[in-house]
Amino acid sequence: xxxxxxxxxxxxxxxxxxxxxxxxxxxxxxxxxxxxxxxxxxxxxxxxxxxxxxxxxxxxxxxxxxxxxxxxxxxxxxxxxxxxxxxxxxxxxxxxxxxxxxxxxxxxxxxxxxxxxxxxxxxxxxxxxxxxxxxxxxxxxxxxxxxxxxxxxxxxxxxxxxxxxxxxxxxxxxxxxxxxxxxxxxxxxxxxxxxxxxxxxxxxxxxxxxxxxxxxxxxxxxxxxxxxxxxxxxxxxxxxxxxxxxxxxxxxxxxxxxxxxxxxxxxxxxxxxxxxxxxxxxxxxxxxxxxxxxxxxxxxxxxxxxxxxxxxxxxxxxxxxxxxxxxxxxxxxxxxxxxxxxxxxxxxxxxxxxxxxxxxxxxxxxxxxxxxxxxxxxxxxxxxxxxxxxxxxxxxxxxxxxxxxxxxxxxxxxxxxxxxxxxxxxxxxxxxxxxxxxxxxxxxxxxxxxxxxxxxxxxxxxxxxxxxxxxxxxxxxxxxxxxxxxxxxxxxxxxxxxxxxxxxxxxxxxxxxxxxxxxxxxxxxxxxxxxxxxxxxxxxxxxxxxxxxxxxxxxxxxxxxxxxxxxxxxxxxxxxxxxxxxxxxxxxxxxxx
Numbered sequence: 001x002x003x004x005x006x007x008x009x010x011x012x013x014x015x016x017x018x019x020x021x022x023x024x025x026x027x028x029x030x031x032x033x034x035x036x037x038x039x040x041x042x043x044x045x046x047x048x049x050x051x052x053x054x055x056x057x058x059x060x061x062x063x064x065x066x067x068x069x070x071x072x073x074x075x076x077x078x079x080x081x082x083x084x085x086x087x088x089x090x091x092x093x094x095x096x097x098x099x100x101x102x103x104x105x106x107x108x109x110x111x112x113x114x115x116x117x118x119x120x121x122x123x124x125x126x127x128x129x130x131x132x133x134x135x136x137x138x139x140x141x142x143x144x145x146x147x148x149x150x151x152x153x154x155x156x157x158x159x160x161x162x163x164x165x166x167x168x169x170x171x172x173x174x175x176x177x178x179x180x181x182x183x184x185x186x187x188x189x190x191x192x193x194x195x196x197x198x199x200x201x202x203x204x205x206x207x208x209x210x211x212x213x214x215x216x217x218x219x220x221x222x223x224x225x226x227x228x229x230x231x232x233x234x235x236x237x238x239x240x241x242x243x244x245x246x247x248x249x250x251x252x253x254x255x256x257x258x259x260x261x262x263x264x265x266x267x268x269x270x271x272x273x274x275x276x277x278x279x280x281x282x283x284x285x286x287x288x289x290x291x292x293x294x295x296x297x298x299x300x301x302x303x304x305x306x307x308x309x310x311x312x313x314x315x316x317x318x319x320x321x322x323x324x325x326x327x328x329x330x331x332x333x334x335x336x337x338x339x340x341x342x343x344x345x346x347x348x349x350x351x352x353x354x355x356x357x358x359x360x361x362x363x364x365x366x367x368x369x370x371x372x373x374x375x376x377x378x379x380x381x382x383x384x385x386x387x388x389x390x391x392x393x394x395x396x397x398x399x400x401x402x403x404x405x406x407x408x409x410x411x412x413x414x415x416x417x418x419x420x421x422x423x424x425x426x427x428x429x430x431x432x433x434x435x436x437x438x439x440x441x442x443x444x445x446x447x448x449x450x451x452x453x454x455x456x457x458x459x460x461x462x463x464x465x466x467x468x469x470x471x472x473x474x475x476x477x478x479x480x481x482x483x484x485x486x487x488x489x490x491x492x493x494x495x496x497x498x499x500x501x502x503x504x505x506x507x508x509x510x511x512x513x514x515x516x517x518x519x520x521x522x523x524x525x526x527x528x529x530x531x532x533x534x535x536x537x538x539x540x541x542x543x544x545x546x547x548x549x550x551x552x553x554x555x556x557x558x559x560x561x562x563x564x565x566x567x568x569x570x571x572x573x574x575x576x577x578x579x580x581x582x583x584x585x586x587x588x589x590x591x592x593x
Contacts, residue, residue, distance in 0.1 A: 048183025050452045056355050059257055059296050060193040064109045067290050067298050068246050070224065074109055078102035079129040079192035081294050082137075083250060084110045085243070087222025090119030093137050094241055094250055095294050098129035098195065099202025103136020119222045123147040123209060124252030124294055125235040126154035129195060132485070134207035146217070147209035148230055148237040155206065156489050163497075164591075168473040170266040175458035177471040184445065184461050190356035190454040191256045191295035203481040206488055231279035232272055234261060240283060247289035249305075254279055255312050257296035258355035262316065263365030265455055270369040273320045273362075280313035308351050315342060315352045319359055323366040332375040333367045354452050390428035400426065407439045411446075419443040441467035486560055491518050491552040494559055495525045496536050498590065504532035507589045514586060515544035518552040529586070546586065547577035 047054065062076030074082045082103070083094040091114055097103045118138050123131050123145065131151075135141065171177065174195045175186045189195055196202035211219075217228040227242040233254035241250035254260075254276060262273055284306060291305045292298040299305055319340060326336045337360040346352050367375075374380060384392065397403035404426060410419035423440035426433060441464040448460030465471040495516055512529040517540060524540035540547075554573045557563035565587075568574045576583055 048185070048449050049187045049457065050450060052353065053187055053355065053452050053454060053457065056190075056258075056353075057188045057193070060188060062193075064106075064113070065298050067292055067300065068248060070246060071243070071248050071290070071292060072110065072113055073292050073298050074106040075297055076193055077106040077109075078133070079189055079195045079295070080127075081192075081292075081296075082106045082110075082133070083292055083294070084114070085224055085226075086114050086116065087119065087224045090116050090222040092120045092122065092221050092224065092226070093118055094122045095124055095130040095252075096121060096137055096207075097133035098131075098197055098204070099133050100136040100205050101202055102196045103133030105136075106133075107137050116222075118143055120144040120146060120211075121207060122226075122228070122239075122241060123151055124241070124250070125238045126151045127235065127253070128158075128197065128204070129192070130253075130294060131155060132197070132202075132204035132206060135205035138207060141207050143207060144211050144221075145207050145209045146211045146213075146219070146228060148239050149212040149214050150237045151212070152209050154235070154237055155208075156493050158485075158489065166267050171473050172459045172462040173264070173266045173455050175454070175462060177462055177465055177473070178458065183449070184464075186454075186458070188454055190258050191253075204485045206485055208488065229282065231282060233276035233279045234271065236272070238279070240279070242286060242288075247287075247302075248292060249283055249286060249288035249290065250292050250294070251280075251283055252294050254283075255291070255309065255351070256293045256356070257351050259352050259357045259359065259362075260312070260316060261357035261455075262319070262362035263357065265361065265459060270365065273316060273366055273369070277313045277317050277320070280309055280316075284309045284313070311346060311349045312351055315346045315349070318342060318346060319362050320366055323363050324370070327367060327370065330376060332377060333364045334375070336367065337363050356453060356455060358453050358456070386428055390425040393422070393425040394429065400429070404436060404439075407436070411439055411442055414446070416443040416446045420447070437467045480562075483560075483562060486556055487553060489556075491521060491523060491555060492525060492538070494556060495527065498527060499534040499536055501591045502529075502532075502534045503589055503591060507532050507534075510585075510589075512546070512582065512586060513541045513544045514546045514548065514583075515540045516555075517547070517549045518555065519549065520551045520553075523552070529589075545578055546583050548583070549575040549577070 060076040064072050064074050066072055070086045072084045072086075074084070078097040078099065080095055080097055082097050085092040085094065091110070097106060121134060121137065121143055125148070134145075174189060178184055178186045186194060197204060211217075213228060213230070215230050219226050219228070224243065225245055227244060228239050229242065231238050231240045231252070231254060233252075235253070238252050238254055240252055240254065242248075243250075260276070262271055262276070287302055288305050288309075289302050290298065290300045291308065299308060319342070322340045323336060326339065331339070340359060340363050341347065342352060342359060383389075394400050394403050397406055403422060407419050407422040407426065410416070410422060420440050420443040423436050423443065426436035427440065430436065444460045444467070445464040448457045448464065451457040451460060462471070462473070466473065507529060509531050510529055511531060514527045514529075516525045516527070518524070524538070526535075526537040526539060526541045526544070528535045528537070528541070550568075550573060554563070554568060558565045558568055558574070565574070569576065569580070
């Protein structure tokens with residue numbers, strides 16, 4: 001193709017220059033430092049919560065909604081919803097809530113509508129608030145349970161490498177230590193009124209999936225035609241349920257009345273954001289008449305449902321695309337979160353208010369998912385160690401007391417994020433300094449009370465309580481109510497989790513082979529210690545230094561604290577072939593969790 005005339009090329013080049021200049025003016029950092037935005041004055045939040053967050057609690061009024069003659073949804077009984085589909089001679093339960101107690105209450109409400117037996121349970125995904133109430137609906141078990149083929153394995157991750165830290169962060173995020181009354185009490189959990197187990201009043205149970213599929217499954221249960229479709233989003237095992245005759249869509253956790261948790265601050269593997277968008281597009285292609293999420297209220301009317309589905313997927317894609325655009329222009333995560341905001345038509349949408357996830361956390365997660373931890377600044381490749389950085393801040397301020405005064409002034413001028421950051425350096429050097437702790441506690445409380453996201457609010461307020469010495473989130477013993485659930489977790493999970501709890505310094509140069517036999521389940525495993533590295537393998541080693549033989553439940557009880565290991569050894573319930581002294585030394589190499 002021949003080139004255009006010179007004058008035309010010049011016009012095109014000029015247009016490109018102008019376009020780039022406009023983009024730079026929009027995206028490039030300002031030449032002057034930006035001040036931290038002022039937050040609402042404290043008097044406006046006298047009740048301790050963002051007014052929009054408090055109003056959002058109306059979404060979780062406890063009641064059962066009729067969607068169609070066949071479909072009813074229980075909202076407000078726990079963090080998640082439970083959905084009943086009535087068939088000809090039985091009912092189907094989609095998601096069973098997070099505890100036996102909450103499930104019993106929802107089931108009693110359903111029984112006012114239908115007394116037909118439960119023919120099947122469907123899990124939309126593996127999260128505890130959807131699967132741990134099973135025996136509240138079917139006490140004896142023995143029912144068909146449909147789920148994605150990976151759901152059972154993902155449930156078993158409750159005993160895994162990150163359980164201690166995830167437990168602590170989840171406790172902060174869901175506000176388990178917040179007071180029952182007063183300005184810092186729990187308002188709601190964003191997608192439900194509260195998390196049952198986090199409130200300490202719930203008993204978990206699990207009826208395991210026994211009807212699984214990979215991509216798609218069409219079934220007829222009690223005369224109801226169901227289509228189960230794998231739809232990754234908030235979790236990789238997420239599915240949606242489609243009732244074609246009723247035109248009812250059950251999307252699981254891929255949509256709810258809040259900005260989605262593209263990242264959750266309790267910690268999570270990277271979530272495939274564009275996979276989430278594709279799953280929503282698959283739902284839109286069905287043109288549902290009714291939308292029944294597993295959190296928040298149902299919606300009816302094809303036009304309304306389609307508008308919500310479209311806006312939701314657009315909100316996710318907008319944040320994804322603009323983050324990628326900024327990444328390709330060289331912006332760091334800290335710069336991107338200052339620039340990427342939803343456009344007005346999406347920011348003002350009732351299903352995209354930041355009542356759960358936030359745009360800021362999502363931008364950071366998308367950046368990390370594509371590029372990893374390195375933000376691009378060479379100074380971050382091997383950054384100054386935290387203690388040295390703290391000493392540097394103190395020196396720049398003119399001494400510890402001077403930095404303390406700056407932190408005081410930041411709080412007084414309502415620059416709470418800056419006050420918290422300055423106090424963190426002071427506490428790095430003097431962890432028990434009472435005023436520094438109080439400064440950071442005040443800043444955290446102010447930030448929490450102004451947070452529209454309950455996840456952020458609860459985390460900030462929980463941190464304030466910790467700093468004030470009013471609560472702790474150290475790892476706590478497993479409660480008796482969890483024991484039946486633990487009994488269902490494969491024994492291999494407990495052995496496989498041990499390498500990540502090894503204290504390599506304690507182990508030193510020791511080399512040791514330990515074999516485990518569990519005759520009741522006909523399973524055997526090997527742990528081989530090699531100078532600070534512990535290898536896990538299936539099967540019993542040919543010539544172990546130590547051999548352990550026990551019933552699987554005995555070992556579960558020992559490692560979860562229900563049974564004293566010395567008593568188990570003395571009674572012969574754990575048989576040891578080899579040196580008992582070496583075994584005791586070996587077990588001492590591990591963290592208490």
